[in-house]
Amino acid sequence: MAEQAPTLPHETIIQDSWSRCRDFGLTHQSTPIFTRPSPGEVSALLDNQHALVQTTHKEVLPYYGNILANSNCLIMLADNQGQVLQSWGDQRFIDPSRAPGFVTGASWQERYTGTNAIGTALSCGQAVHIQHDEHFLKFNRFMTGSASPIFDEQRQMIAVLDVSSDSYLPPAHTLGMVKMMSQSVENRLILNLFQQRYFQLTFNTSLNNLDSPWAGLLIFDEQGQVVSANRRADSLLGVGLARVNIESLFDVPLRQLLNQPEALPFNLRAGGRFRFHAQVRRPHQPAPIQARDFRPAAKPEERDDGFTLASINLGDPRVDKAVRQAERLLEKDIPILVHGETGVGKEVFVKALHRASSRAKQALIAVNCAAIPAELVESELFGYEKGAFTGANQKGSVGLIRKAHKGTLFLDEIGDMPLRVQARLLRVLQERCVQPLGSSELFPVDIRLISATNRSLRQDVDAGLFRQDLYYRISGLNLELPPLRERTDKAAMVQRIWDYHREPQQWAAPSAEVMALFERHPWPGNLRQLSSVLQIALAMADDQPIRPEHLPDDFFADLQQANGGSVQRNEPLVEQQQAIDLGAQFEACGGNVSSLAKRLGVSRNTLYKRLREQGLRE
Structure with a gap:
């Protein structure tokens, strides 16, 4: 796999490209040269690139259908020679004199067309955004474009994906979208191959x-x-x-x-x-793709977890302190900042606070600042007017902050918010108004703000990674949730999560043997890890008591590390029962893996492995 070159600053990319154009003998008044391939050459080109074109057209672009439906942009796919393979979208902004550059086979290499999104992305090997006046040839300054290279499974550059328009395209947002699209193509090419x-x-x-x-x-x-x-x-x-x-x-x-x-x-x-x-x-046949919006999909309706302030306060003094302090501020306009390691239950705590407040009937909008691509954070948070950028919905978007109006806005992992977005958020919190992208109108918002972080924001402030004025605006009351390994109510918390995940027919509590392991475990992933371990164990055990062999291997890896390597899994393996004819036993159980696993006293995963080794399962 080829190594990636260091990322170059935008100014350097443009300067280098213009220098290359001069070396090619081009001037700003030069006319681009678009050769016209013969029908046979076009047919051969498309045949060679059939898999790439089909993957982009049928397996990736349906995810981004709103870009085509709600904007006047053109999406182009070009090969690693800059030759256009196919285009999708609106070509109305292309007048007849420029049409030869947008047909299949036309090449956008810099040597023939000067600085442009496709050719410059090929030359520098990274995603670029070229504004009107950054094109070297005046002929091309009618448009703006963003393009991102596409690499194959061996990290060889094989194509470029481009989004172009004659209108203004905000660099950060459009570049973010084309990067996401090109990465989607790369992922699909890898999956289709392997x-x-x-x-x-x-x-x-x-x-x-x-x-x-x-x-x-x-x-x-x-x-x-x-x-x-x-x-x-x-x-x-x-x-x-x-x-x-x-x-x-x-x-x-x-x-x-x-x-x-x-x-x-x-x-x-x-x-x-x-x-x-x-x-x-595991290896499987590819499933048909379902079209969806390019933005993060809305979460499906979640099962009510039933967590309240009372139900999460199970006896640990530090949790009790946090609950009591938060309760006193339920109806106060004082922001809360929740500190804690990843997975300690910050979002569950915030949900319980929201449910206990007078805003409970209004929306709780939870935003994971680390989960939204940096280029899309502003439009997702603050909303946008229709036509504000490429891919904007015809009706615009109110944004997540306005969706929290009269309710609670929870900004999780706020330390990962980009600095430019921090400045806009500070203004919203100061003025209690939101100005969507592309709009001059201010919209009042009434929100209760709760933030959370797993890092020291004070250190980030000192390092220049977080605005000091925003830090003091969001940290009215600082609460600390302890990690699971330090909680004194660990047994009660295990039971609480056990009850949430188990089916009615499953055992009502873990065995004493398993609980002893839980008490000794360091739980580096905290409550999130505990929840995952219990889900896996319950799935493995079905309606039998959970034994150590039902717990995942990484559980024991953490446990051994914390105890100096002294803990062993002690799982009864099928190798110890070589006299058993697995084929006969499997047939006697009607091919039911769960039944045979119970009969042999092993986990289903262990049995699956042995069955595959003996050719009894694929």
């Missing part, structure tokens, strides 16, 4: 972003050898992923990854430092 024969590991820093194009994607075989990865995986792990074994990347045994319940999120740690949310998918 998903039927290899395992997929998707991981990200946020649980809400696991299914987004920004998630890391690793493809690996049953021996753990990584055969492909997207560029986001490199970025998250901070290493190149050529010819590595997956066990060298993550603190988890390969066996656990191979046996992980399909598509069920779990916690994952890399290098003892980085913590991710992840899910594994």
